[in-house]
Amino acid sequence: MRGFADELKDIRFWDSGIEKLIEEQGLPAIDFVMQTREEIIALCEWIDENRIKSYLEIGIWTGGLVNLLHRCFKFQRTAACDIGAARLFSLEINLAPGILFYEGNSHSPIYPNWRRKLGQIDLTLIDASHSYEDVKRDFAINRKFPHRYIAFQGIVANKYTGDGVKQFWTELEGEKFEIVRPHTEIGSSEPTMGIGIWRAANKSQS
Numbered sequence: 001m002r003g004f005a006d007e008l009k010d011i012r013f014w015d016s017g018i019e020k021l022i023e024e025q026g027l028p029a030i031d032f033v034m035q036t037r038e039e040i041i042a043l044c045e046w047i048d049e050n051r052i053k054s055y056l057e058i059g060i061w062t063g064g065l066v067n068l069l070h071r072c073f074k075f076q077r078t079a080a081c082d083i084g085a086a087r088l089f090s091l092e093i094n095l096a097p098g099i100l101f102y103e104g105n106s107h108s109p110i111y112p113n114w115r116r117k118l119g120q121i122d123l124t125l126i127d128a129s130h131s132y133e134d135v136k137r138d139f140a141i142n143r144k145f146p147h148r149y150i151a152f153q154g155i156v157a158n159k160y161t162g163d164g165v166k167q168f169w170t171e172l173e174g175e176k177f178e179i180v181r182p183h184t185e186i187g188s189s190e191p192t193m194g195i196g197i198w199r200a201a202n203k204s205q206s
């Protein structure tokens with residue numbers, strides 16, 4: 001097993017400094033990965049074990065997570081979609097060479113054409129709008145295209161994004177695997193995010 005904790009040690013995740021700024025002023029103009037470090041280490045282990053060869057992230061903020069996964073796994077195909085909210089915070093979106101990017105709305109009529117051209121995507125992570133309706137819509141759109149797994153960030157309700165993803169995840173039928181870890185970097189023994197990984201119970205459902 002690779003030592004992902006060591007491989008990710010140079011990456012800034014959502015830590016206590018970020019949490020303090022968010023509580024005081026809302027999202028800060030700081031480049032960080034909007035995830036719990038321990039959950040991304042566990043996601044890396046899952047990706048490794050499941051031999052994921054292609055990855056799409058919907059909702060990338062500045063691109064920190066998609067870049068680190070691209071770096072760790074050298075996917076045959078890496079793609080990203082975002083409407084560019086980070087720019088409203090004067091932050092740049094910087095994607096590593098080779099990552100295919102659709103800068104636009106994942107619910108737009110253009111998105112399915114872009115997604116179709118990607119072909120098979122082993123793992124799609126939905127991490128855009130966390131409202132129940134929006135997550136449901138992203139799932140409905142993306143499940144139509146060739147995939148192995150679809151994952152959801154935010155299956156644990158929190159004070160910032162609410163419980164829309166949790167509700168959707170609870171209702172979702174199929175094979176489900178959860179990565180939920182305490183958010184230790186903000187000093188909490190409780191999880192605040194959680195990642196749910198789904199695949200259809202049988203191929204005819206996907």
Ligand SMILES: C[S@@+](CC[C@H](N)C(=O)[O-])C[C@H]1O[C@@H](n2cnc3c(N)ncnc32)[C@H](O)[C@@H]1O
Nearest residue numbers: 033034059060061065082083085105106128129
């Ligand atoms: C929680 S952040 C993503 C965090 C990122 N995955 C990470 O790990 O750092 C949510 C992002 O979703 C984007 N977003 C929200 N709604 C969207 C939509 N309908 N289509 C595309 N991007 C969207 C926002 O611009 C924002 O950058």
